[in-house]
Amino acid sequence: MQHQSPRPFPPGFLWGASTSAYQVEGAWNTDGKGPSVIDARTELPPGTADFTVASDHYHRFAEDIALFAELGLRAYRFSVAWSRVIPDGDGAVNPAGLAFYHRLIDALLAAGIEPIVTMYHFDLPQALQERGGWSRRATVDAFERYARVLVSEFGDKVRHWLTINEQNVMILFASALGLEPPRSSDPQRELYQQNHHMLVAQARAMRAVHEISPRGKVGPAPNIACVYPASSDPLDVVAAEDFSAIRNWLYLDAAVHGRYNTTAWAYLGERGWRPRIEPGDMEDLAAGRPDLVAFNYYTSHTVGAPRDDEPELGGSADQHLLVGEAGTYRGVSNPHLATNEFGWETDPVGFRTTFRQLYDRYRLPLLVTENGLGGRDVLEADGAVHDSYRIEYLGEHIAQMREALADGVDVLGYCPWSAIDLVSTHQGVAKRYGFIYVDRGEDDLRTLGRHRKDSFAWYQRVIAANGLSHSRDTALVPPHQG
Numbered sequence: 149m150q151h152q153s154p155r156p157f158p159p160g161f162l163w164g165a166s167t168s169a170y171q172v173e174g175a176w177n178t179d180g181k182g183p184s185v186i187d188a189r190t191e192l193p194p195g196t197a198d199f200t201v202a203s204d205h206y207h208r209f210a211e212d213i214a215l216f217a218e219l220g221l222r223a224y225r226f227s228v229a230w231s232r233v234i235p236d237g238d239g240a241v242n243p244a245g246l247a248f249y250h251r252l253i254d255a256l257l258a259a260g261i262e263p264i265v266t267m268y269h270f271d272l273p274q275a276l277q278e279r280g281g282w283s284r285r286a287t288v289d290a291f292e293r294y295a296r297v298l299v300s301e302f303g304d305k306v307r308h309w310l311t312i313n314e315q316n317v318m319i320l321f322a323s324a325l326g327l328e329p330p331r332s333s334d335p336q337r338e339l340y341q342q343n344h345h346m347l348v349a350q351a352r353a354m355r356a357v358h359e360i361s362p363r364g365k366v367g368p369a370p371n372i373a374c375v376y377p378a379s380s381d382p383l384d385v386v387a388a389e390d391f392s393a394i395r396n397w398l399y400l401d402a403a404v405h406g407r408y409n410t411t412a413w414a415y416l417g418e419r420g421w422r423p424r425i426e427p428g429d430m431e432d433l434a435a436g437r438p439d440l441v442a443f444n445y446y447t448s449h450t451v452g453a454p455r456d457d458e459p460e461l462g463g464s465a466d467q468h469l470l471v472g473e474a475g476t477y478r479g480v481s482n483p484h485l486a487t488n489e490f491g492w493e494t495d496p497v498g499f500r501t502t503f504r505q506l507y508d509r510y511r512l513p514l515l516v517t518e519n520g521l522g523g524r525d526v527l528e529a530d531g532a533v534h535d536s537y538r539i540e541y542l543g544e545h546i547a548q549m550r551e552a553l554a555d556g557v558d559v560l561g562y563c564p565w566s567a568i569d570l571v572s573t574h575q576g577v578a579k580r581y582g583f584i585y586v587d588r589g590e591d592d593l594r595t596l597g598r599h600r601k602d603s604f605a606w607y608q609r610v611i612a613a614n615g616l617s618h619s620r621d622t623a624l625v626p627p628h629q630g
């Protein structure tokens with residue numbers, strides 16, 4: 149359906165941008181912070197930046213927030229490093245850790261920028277990991293306690309809370325993130341046990357927000373992407389539905405409806421990967437009740453039915469993120485989509501489809517917490533960074549988000565990845581996403597100076613014009629085309 153008159157973005161729409169603690173803060177062992185599983189990662193290829201200094205946001209947040217204000221951000225979505233606040237995950241609270249986030253949040257509020265806080269973005273405290281991590285029930289209690297500490301401390305300043313970033317990616321692509329479970333005879337089964345514990349922990353954290361902060365709104369933040377069948381062959385359609393259930397709805401049905409998705413539950417049973425469910429768990433899930441669904445979207449997926457003569461692993465993502473599973477679904481590339489330099493397909497229309505699927509299914513306001521393009525940006529001698537490819541990517545996605553608004557979807561805000569350059573999850577600083585360039589290499593920290601990219605001025609105009617809403621307009625077009 150094509151809308152003749154696009155809907156304007158609503159007043160108060162949260163034009164924002166995102167980061168996560170371990171990718172931007174640095175200061176990995178400063179002021180009492182404990183190590184996280186990220187600090188213990190050993191599988192990064194030699195010559196790839198680690199996360200010890202990252203973008204040094206811990207020490208430069210005031211300068212960064214001044215730039216965010218100049219950009220016009222109305223919201224900044226960031227995560228709290230659990231092990232900065234509770235260094236060993238479930239022991240003493242670190243006052244210096246809390247003080248840092250008070251300074252950060254106060255500076256945002258003073259600049260008129262709404263803080264949107266993710267409680268946990270991949271960086272489990274290493275001390276908890278050494279005691280079994282998410283395989284252990286006690287980690288559920290530790291997360292609930294941590295969530296209660298955060299909401300009690302910051303609840304009068306923070307309105308929007310997100311529980312767990314990309315739980316589905318942690319389960320589906322654990323090895324790419326360095327998050328594989330400790331030795332186990334059946335790692336997949338173990339991962340789904342961990343998944344269940346995270347779902348219960350998340351539900352308890354959502355309940356905690358509602359108990360402690362009457363104005364607080366909370367939701368999950370998975371990576372959600374529409375899944376296309378490779379063809380109109382009914383078996384391909386079933387495979388696409390299976391993958392969507394395994395990738396998307398397993399996580400959100402549990403978070404929103406408090407129950408396991410039927411197809412995903414059948415899949416887990418078929419594989420022998422169903423988790424142990426303790427008494428009280430399903431009641432906890434049912435009591436979770438999110439106020440919104442946040443989601444990250446980079447690309448769609450295309451899958452077909454498994455075939456003996458073709459490998460099951462394939463599709464749009466880089467080699468660490470290929471999809472497919474023998475006997476269930478086969479990842480394929482989508483001939484209608486272009487691929488970026490890191491091997492990810494670009495699908496703005498899939499963004500609209502994903503919005504529609506999410507809203508039809510859950511009828512909760514949607515918040516985009518990540519969307520963006522990794523690129524090998526070049527800092528010119530005059531300090532400029534010409535990233536027209538990023539402007540094009542973001543412009544096309546914003547245009548599709550506007551179509552979704554016209555479709556009737558309730559969208560709260562848009563926080564692309566990333567506010568400022570940071571260290572990618574597994575591809576170092578060479579893969580940049582920010583509106584603000586950070587002058588550092590993989591090992592060479594150089595000046596760590598900040599430079600506005602072309603996309604900075606472009607996004608500034610988009611925000612100032614509230615997404616420009618009256619026509620299929622010029623603000624979304626890269627400068628060289630406008």
Ligand code: BG6
Pocket residue numbers: 168171313314317371444518522565571572573574575579
């Ligand atoms: C999401 C994560 O998976 O995608 C971010 O929440 C991540 O942490 C982003 O950085 C982009 O992925 P990558 O691998 O290119 O850094």
